Amino acid sequence: MMDISGTNTSDAILTAKAGISAKRKAKIGALKGLMYFAAALTTVLLVGIIGYIFFRGVPHVTWNLLSTTPSLLTDNIGILPNILNTLYIIIIALVFALPIGVGTAVYLNEYATNKKLVRVIELATETLSGIPSIIYGLAGMLIFVQAMNMGTSILAGALTLAVMTLPIIIRTTQEALKTVPDSYREGALALGAGRWHMVRTVVLPSAMDGIVTGIILSIGRIVGESAALLYTAGMANEILTPLKSITPGNAGATLTVSLYMYAKERGQFDVAFAIAVILLIITFVINISAKLLGKKLKK
Amino acid sequence: MDGTVTLQKSRLKKQKSVENIFKTIFLIFGMFSIAFVIFISIFLIISGVPAITKIGFFKFMFGTKWASTAAKPSFGILPFILTSVYGTCGALLVSVPVGIFCAVYLAKMAPGPVAAAVREAVDLLAAIPSVVYGLFGMIIIVPSVRKLFNLPDGANLFSATVVLAIMVLPSIISESETALRAVPKEYEEGSLALGATYTETVFKVSLPAARSGVLTSVILGTGRAIGEAMAVMMVAGNVANMPGIFKSVRFLTTAVASEMSYSSGLQRQALFSIALVLFFFIIMINVVLRKLTSKGEVK
Numbered sequence: 001m002m003d004i005s006g007t008n009t010s011d012a013i014l015t016a017k018a019g020i021s022a023k024r025k026a027k028i029g030a031l032k033g034l035m036y037f038a039a040a041l042t043t044v045l046l047v048g049i050i051g052y053i054f055f056r057g058v059p060h061v062t063w064n065l066l067s068t069t070p071s072l073l074t075d076n077i078g079i080l081p082n083i084l085n086t087l088y089i090i091i092i093a094l095v096f097a098l099p100i101g102v103g104t105a106v107y108l109n110e111y112a113t114n115k116k117l118v119r120v121i122e123l124a125t126e127t128l129s130g131i132p133s134i135i136y137g138l139a140g141m142l143i144f145v146q147a148m149n150m151g152t153s154i155l156a157g158a159l160t161l162a163v164m165t166l167p168i169i170i171r172t173t174q175e176a177l178k179t180v181p182d183s184y185r186e187g188a189l190a191l192g193a194g195r196w197h198m199v200r201t202v203v204l205p206s207a208m209d210g211i212v213t214g215i216i217l218s219i220g221r222i223v224g225e226s227a228a229l230l231y232t233a234g235m236a237n238e239i240l241t242p243l244k245s246i247t248p249g250n251a252g253a254t255l256t257v258s259l260y261m262y263a264k265e266r267g268q269f270d271v272a273f274a275i276a277v278i279l280l281i282i283t284f285v286i287n288i289s290a291k292l293l294g295k296k297l298k299k
Numbered sequence: 300m301d302g303t304v305t306l307q308k309s310r311l312k313k314q315k316s317v318e319n320i321f322k323t324i325f326l327i328f329g330m331f332s333i334a335f336v337i338f339i340s341i342f343l344i345i346s347g348v349p350a351i352t353k354i355g356f357f358k359f360m361f362g363t364k365w366a367s368t369a370a371k372p373s374f375g376i377l378p379f380i381l382t383s384v385y386g387t388c389g390a391l392l393v394s395v396p397v398g399i400f401c402a403v404y405l406a407k408m409a410p411g412p413v414a415a416a417v418r419e420a421v422d423l424l425a426a427i428p429s430v431v432y433g434l435f436g437m438i439i440i441v442p443s444v445r446k447l448f449n450l451p452d453g454a455n456l457f458s459a460t461v462v463l464a465i466m467v468l469p470s471i472i473s474e475s476e477t478a479l480r481a482v483p484k485e486y487e488e489g490s491l492a493l494g495a496t497y498t499e500t501v502f503k504v505s506l507p508a509a510r511s512g513v514l515t516s517v518i519l520g521t522g523r524a525i526g527e528a529m530a531v532m533m534v535a536g537n538v539a540n541m542p543g544i545f546k547s548v549r550f551l552t553t554a555v556a557s558e559m560s561y562s563s564g565l566q567r568q569a570l571f572s573i574a575l576v577l578f579f580f581i582i583m584i585n586v587v588l589r590k591l592t593s594k595g596e597v598k
Binding site: 124130135227 | 321329399408433438439499559560578
């Protein structure tokens with residue numbers, strides 16, 4: 001009995017297989033093969049790029065590189081000024097982008113009653129997120145450097161990037177605000193809280209994780225940005241004090257811009273690879289922490 | 300009694316005025332995005348139009364010769380426009396099929412852990428700063444292209460296209476994957492019940508059902524490729540030639556960036572005009588994108 005039923009099933013499989021013509025089978029196989037190939041190619045690309053950059057760069061990431069300023073006299077190359085400039089730009093850009101971005105999201109989600117206005121604001125935000133960084137660089141140069149007389153400076157660069165990161169902060173905050181249950185709002189309002197009181201004490205604290213995710217993603221974008229900074233923040237490699245960084249007229253290259261200069265203009269590839277390693281590590285840490293936060297948010 | 304009522308009334312009044320103040324503040328924050336878009340557009344138009352009128356619209360847009368610093372300068376930007384178009388199309392030609400196959404694999408076929416790993420790789424590829432891609436291109440792709448095709452110099456349109464293809468890949472994969480995941484299970488079950496194999500179902504039912512999302516991913520990729528500046532600047536050779544696959548070329552983005560630092564007079568104005576043309580392209584892409592996504596929402 002067992003045997004018979006066994007042959008029966010295998011027969012069934014055989015006829016089912018026979019139902020698929022050889023041509024059809026080959027087609028399915030080809031599609032599957034292409035899929036594996038595409039997925040493998042993507043992974044290999046990533047591993048190859050990262051592997052090669054670490055291979056070339058890691059030996060040159062030295063304490064001396066990280067802690068000194070470049071000097072033509074002693075032929076020393078250090079990237080401390082570039083690290084500081086990157087930090088300054090992150091902080092200044094966020095000081096502007098964060099309140100405006102969170103404020104916009106709060107307005108869109110909690111206050112706005114005029115649907116047309118909401119649509120226009122959302123259209124504007126989308127447009128901002130689609131503008132390429134070289135255009136931001138040019139607009140920043142025209143508006144902040146020239147029209148507002150800041151000169152090529154950290155401040156002008158940071159303001160340019162503030163505009164550029166605004167859409168990221170608006171979007172992540174808005175997504176977080178949408179996950180706050182309406183019952184929270186109703187509860188607060190029913191207890192007699194005004195709308196602002198409700199936003200401040202109930203809505204914003206519940207949306208905190210989303211806002212932090214927005215900050216992290218913005219930092220990632222700022223750290224990786226270069227085209228928008230070339231003609232706004234400039235290419236200087238001197239150490240600036242925090243006070244100087246917010247005074248107009250003090251130029252400074254970030255890590256990305258200095259990488260470009262060392263690779264393209266000066267042919268110092270070892271330094272360029274070392275900076276690339278640092279950039280990769282920063283962006284990966286940022287990526288992973290944003291993801292962890294996002295997971296927490298979903299719970 | 301009377302006292303407490305007036306006290307309450309004054310408190311209510313105060314609360315109301317606080318409410319109004321914050322409502323106005325949030326409204327102002329919301330207007331910032333609109334203001335930025337308007338400012339950027341106005342500044343680009345004001346600085347971009349004069350050179351176009353001076354040179355003549357057709358001479359500028361369809362002139363095949365760019366010699367901005369020659370004794371008798373000529374400002375035709377057709378080489379840049381065509382290079383951007385060719386480079387973008389070439390990159391998409393590779394990354395769209397690879398991206399779609401990879402997205403199908405991730406969304407429909409890959410076992411959990413494998414999908415998670417490949418997805419992580421895709422996210423990290425998206426996070427790598429463009430200067431790092433540029434550096435990788437300069438050191439790996441340019442010399443390989445030179446050797447492979449036996450050329451005097453590997454910095455050409457082909458190398459730039461390869462770099463762009465890698466850079467565009469992640470946005471195509473992740474956007475297409477999201478679209479594929481959103482396809483209702485019933486579609487696939489119907490196809491399976493009719494006797495199609497799983498692979499056939501995925502390609503003949505799921506993929507067509509997700510086409511608007513896939514198309515969105517392609518448009519997003521187009522935007523990213525056409526706006527990319529730094530990576531391209533490091534590998535394309537930067538000579539204002541009419542495009543040819545193994546010729547040194549300039550893209551719209553790099554045409555703006557490469558002369559900005561030393562330009563003056565009409566040459567500088569013409570650079571702003573190039574930026575305006577690029578901005579126009581980007582706005583068109585945004586409009587198409589918006590049409591596509593809003594159509595998706597209606598469904």
